Structures are given as C-alpha cells and as structure tokens.
Amino acid sequence: MEHVALWVAAFLTLGIISFLYKDNPWYKLCEAIFVGISAGYWFIVLFWDNIVGKFWVGVFPPKELNDVGELVNSVEPDYWLIVGAVLGVLMLMRLIPNIGWISRWPLAFIIGCTSGLYLINYFSSNMMRQVQGTIMPLLGMNYELSTYDIIGNIIIVIGTFTGLIYFYFSKEHKGWFGRAAKVGIWTIMITFGASFGYTVMSRMSLLIGRVDFLFGDWLGLIN
C-alpha cells in the first residue's frame, strides 16, 4: 500500500509540475483531482466540525451517567446556537429566487458583527500599537542605542512621513512636497521588494519540499 501511495503522490506531483512545460491532459487530470478532493474534504470538515461538532453537540450534548446512576447531559445545552443555525438556514434562501431577499438579513448580521469586532481589534493592534511603536526617541530612552539602531530609527521616521506624504493627494506633488513624495514611493517600493524576496523564498520552499519528496521519499536518491 505504501508503494502505491508513493507512486500516486509522485504521479500527481509530476503532473502538476508538467504545466511548466505547457498545458497538457496530465496536468488537467491532476488539477481536477486536486479541486475535487479539496471540495470534498472541506465539505466533510465543515460538516463534522461546525454543524455536528459545534451546533448538534452544543444543543444536544451527549448524555453520561452521574454519581447516582442517572443519565444526564454532560454539559449544559447552549440554545443560543439555534439562532445561528436559523440564520444559516436563512442564508440558503438565496437559492429560492422569490424569497432570495431573506438571505440579506443573515448577511447584514454577519457584516455588522464582524465590523464591530474587527474595528476594535484592528484599531487597537494594527493602528494604535503601531503608532505607538513608531513614536520613539531616536537615540533611545537613555541614549543607549547603537549607531545601527539610530540609523534604523531615522529611516523609519523618514520612511513613515514620506510614505504618508505620497498618499496625500490634496496638494500637488511639486517642489519639496514632490521630492518628499518621491522618497515615500521609494520607501514603499523597497518594502514591496523585500516582500517579493520573501514570497520567492516561500514559493521555492514549496518546490524544495516536493523535490525532497521526489528524490528522497520516492526514489531514495538523497538522505
């Protein structure tokens, strides 16, 4: 069985890689298998973890024997979950054209709740803490920073201000303002470049992982 599994995995890996040469039936087969299995897998995971694991078990908890031998709920039922289930069912009304408008209600509920929750999370973690992190003494609290750190801090200050200037479109980008905006766009481009480098590293890691499988686990040519 292990041999079959290895050959199937190798067949599918090579099939996907074959797209680099050109589009071909082998690639299309592997792609269709991948999409089909992914859809099936996620359906099962969501069904068992959310509908059964969260809703069904939450509303109808499993019974267990207590100290006097009576069959009781293992935990208290959580009837609030029924509200969520009803909203979920309402979402499916979209499938019936005549009453499709009902699906807007659960959607409005989800958007409202998510916005409210995320507003606080993002405002605190991604805005206030970042502003706080940017406002810092250039030389350290007690002038304890190294030259390397001081230069880094100056770059952060200049990069932040000029980056903000670049996105200020109410004044024409001319003169000193235009030059500052140009520094800002360079800062942004360098940031994108660093991100691109990391992305290359990530994609190469995936390829390296498959090469390790092909030449190591499958063919046994490398340790």
Next chain:
Amino acid sequence: MSTRAKELLVVGIVLLFCIIAYLGKVYGWVDTVVFSPMVSMIVVGIIILGLVFVLIRTLQGRLINRQVVFLFVGIAVIMPFFMSITQKIRTSPEVQQLYDAVAELPKGSKVLVSFDYDPPSAPELQPMAEAFLYYCLSNDLKVIIMGLWPQGAQQANLALEAIMKNEKLAAKGLEYGKDYVNLGYQAGNEFVIQRMGADFSSMFRTDYSGRHYEELELVKNVKNFSNIDYSFNLSAGYPGTQEWVQVAVDRYGLKMGCGNTAVQAPMMYTYLNAGQLVGLLGGMNGAAEFEQLVKYPGKGTKFMLSQSFAHMIVIAFIIIGNVAFFRSGRGKKL
C-alpha cells in the same frame, strides 16, 4: 521525429529512470547519491556558465523561452540536494530573540503551541515545529499543543513522532498528558482564542485522542492564558499570528513568538518591532537559524542550500530580464 514523439520519448526515459531508481531503492541496489566537493564545484561552474551563455544570447538580442528559466530554477533546486557543500547560517536578531525568550523560561513552564497550518506549508513550518518542540521538551518545558486549522493537530503529531526518534528525548521517557498534550483542532478561528481567554476547557472539552480535559494532568489546572508562560504560533495564513496578536497578546497580555511562512513574515515585523511579538522565525531561513541555535539540524538546514541557489538564479534572471528590457529600447519610454 515529430514534437509529440519527442515529448513521449522524454517522458518514457524519465519514467524508465524513475522505475530503475525506485526498484534500486526497494531492493537495495542503489544507495543515496552524494557528489564530492570537486564534482559539486563543477556543477556550480556549469550552472554559472549556462547563465553567462543566456546573458550573452540576451545581449545579442536572442531571447530565451520561459521553459529555460524553469529548467534553471529546477536544476538550482535539485542539484544542491546531492552536493557536499555546507552553507554558513547566521542568526538574525528576531530568531535570537525567540530563542532567548524560550531559554529564559524556568523548567516546568507551560508553553502553548498553536499549529495553524496544513501540509502545503509543511516544508517551511514543519522544521520550525520540530526544532521548537525538541528544544522545549529537551529543556523540561511543558508543551500544550492545539490547532486552529483542521490538519494542524496532525502536523503536530508528525512533528512529535519525528523528534521522539532523537536519542536525547527518547532517553527522557516523556509522558503524554504529563509532559506534553495535544488538544487537537477547534473550529471557530479567532473566536476560539477569545473563548480561551476566559476558559480553555470551554473550547477543548477533550484532547486529540478523546480524553477529557480534566483528566489530563498537564492542563487540568490551566484555566486561561494567565496560566501560560509563553506561546508559539506556527502560522500559514488566516487564522494565524495576526489573530493571536489581536486577541491573545493585546487583549489578554500573552507573551508570544511566532513562526511564519515567508509570504506572511514581512507583515509580522510590524508586530515584532512594536513589541507585540517576542521573536519571529520567517520562512525556511528562520527555521534553519533556529535549528542551528537549538542544535537540532533538520530539514530547514538541509534545504537552505537549495534555497540559496534558487535565489541566486532568480537574481540572475532579474538582471538578464532587465538587460533584455533595456536592450529592446522599451526602457527609454520610462
């Protein structure tokens, strides 16, 4: 010979090679292949010569097909696996920070590790997971594992299985439920983290194998994040480090470090610099650096040579691409 026939011939030759190599592995005819340093250097020289050839062709105005670029990247990734060249890995401050944060934990401290990734991200994150778990368990730290991704808990089991083969750990006689525990996967994304801030057991009534939370010695007294000394999040996307920072770190004051895929890592530096994260392992490079620090050379270290070669090829083709661009005269329009 038609193109179709040539393609089939190449596929046939590759298939034949694979069958021979596989049978060689099964019946023990073929051992692993390792190039000597001399051969390794010759291979490097051939790759460089190939790039120079491509550059000269580009300067002459003869552009190459994209398949040639893929071929070079493929060779650059594959060949280092056979080479006997070692690469020096320097530790970056963020990796050192994570190591220091874990190293200063007293014995018996509780470390929460969340596995928020699945097999596609394993080449980057699994080496981090193994090195981190190895270091924690070999230093008598208690590890509580969980996952916000369905396959996270399984990835944790694979990592545990791999590190338990280590002689040092095997000799320690670690016990499940006492030294480490896998609480499994819980659906609900960041809301799981939020509920854990009040009560772990409300989210994890049983562990991965179905044992009740209260029966597990390691966690029976763990009520919420206030009972956790350090947390490490392995993340490949949503839900992941960002959600842990927003809820567990900023709201509940959890001390946390993270290991991210390289795509995600640049976004985490903002949290690191603002002090919301204590340590960061970014991509395979971060994994290799951490493996060196904890003296557990694993796949991160092994893969780094391929990673470096691939980067050099990408940089070389960026240069060649720019040469082609400016030579074509389109650069003047900039």
